[in-house]
Amino acid sequence: MVKIGGGVLQAPGGSDIDAERLARVARELQPHAAALAVVHGVGARPRRLLPSSVVNRRIPASDLEAVERVREAVAQLHREVLDAFVGSGLAARGWTLDEWAVVREGVLCGQRTALLEQVLAHRRVPVLCGGVLGAAPGFRIVSSDEVVRCVATALRARQVVWATDVDGVLDASGAVMPCVTRQNIQDVGIRASDARDATGGMTGKLENALLLAESGVPSCIVNGRVPGRIAAALAGGRVVGSRVEESC
Numbered sequence: 001m002v003k004i005g006g007g008v009l010q011a012p013g014g015s016d017i018d019a020e021r022l023a024r025v026a027r028e029l030q031p032h033a034a035a036l037a038v039v040h041g042v043g044a045r046p047r048r049l050l051p052s053s054v055v056n057r058r059i060p061a062s063d064l065e066a067v068e069r070v071r072e073a074v075a076q077l078h079r080e081v082l083d084a085f086v087g088s089g090l091a092a093r094g095w096t097l098d099e100w101a102v103v104r105e106g107v108l109c110g111q112r113t114a115l116l117e118q119v120l121a122h123r124r125v126p127v128l129c130g131g132v133l134g135a136a137p138g139f140r141i142v143s144s145d146e147v148v149r150c151v152a153t154a155l156r157a158r159q160v161v162w163a164t165d166v167d168g169v170l171d172a173s174g175a176v177m178p179c180v181t182r183q184n185i186q187d188v189g190i191r192a193s194d195a196r197d198a199t200g201g202m203t204g205k206l207e208n209a210l211l212l213a214e215s216g217v218p219s220c221i222v223n224g225r226v227p228g229r230i231a232a233a234l235a236g237g238r239v240v241g242s243r244v245e246e247s248c
């Protein structure tokens with residue numbers, strides 16, 4: 001399974017899809033397309049539409065209009081990502097959160113894995129993303145990283161490659177940590193930007209990756225902006241990046 005972060009989808013400094021980069025990513029995914037699921041992030045565009053009332057990833061029911069704008073922006077981005085993948089020859093099939101996810105008491109659970117398993121059985125690459133779901137009272141932001149954790153667990157993924165816009169998980173000195181576990185998580189140099197990120201930035205990603213590792217699915221966090229790193233991580237070779245495992 002591969003997560004393509006918003007910073008990989010988008011052109012530097014902008015919020016438009018970088019079609020050229022996505023075509024290159026599609027070429028790196030292609031050799032694994034027979035048994036691959038992809039989740040993409042949403043990056044800056046839908047995030048800018050989030051109301052200031054978001055606390056702990058919850059949006060009050062009174063912000064219905066903002067929720068609708070965010071949902072439309074996510075849906076639009078999802079279509080653009082799919083178009084770029086399909087246009088690059090990847091046999092991708094997109095599914096929105098509403099189509100496959102079930103939220104109970106605010107928790108993403110009961111994924112309709114039968115649907116995803118059928119897509120995989122037909123050698124298509126399911127392409128999913130996060131979004132906003134109704135979770136009365138109000139709404140809840142479901143991060144694409146949470147989607148990765150739920151789906152990778154349910155499908156018993158062999159591994160997750162998280163393609164993001166940094167070389168890996170950095171320690172306090174700025175060096176890439178080759179392996180992150182619960183035992184050395186205190187060495188991670190979390191930047192202040194994570195506190196402003198509605199879906200938790202690297203902090204949220206690591207928590208999802210650690211939970212996955214504990215359920216038997218190891219991860220590798222790589223820089224998807226650098227050509228070849230996703231391919232190398234998928235092939236299981238040596239690559240600049242950080243593994244996230246139960247123990248190193």
Ligand SMILES: Nc1ncnc2c1ncn2[C@@H]1O[C@H](COP(=O)(O)OP(=O)(O)OP(=O)(O)O)[C@@H](O)[C@H]1O
Nearest residue numbers: 005006007041042043164169170189190191201202
């Ligand atoms: N210790 C750290 N090591 C690496 N990156 C960190 C660290 N602390 C904070 N970050 C931030 O985390 C960011 C990556 O997480 P972010 O959520 O922005 O990307 P993503 O999950 O790939 O994209 P999206 O959220 O759009 O799917 C980096 O750009 C960096 O600024």
Ligand SMILES: [Mg+2]
Nearest residue numbers: 041199200201
């Ligand atoms: Mg993120």
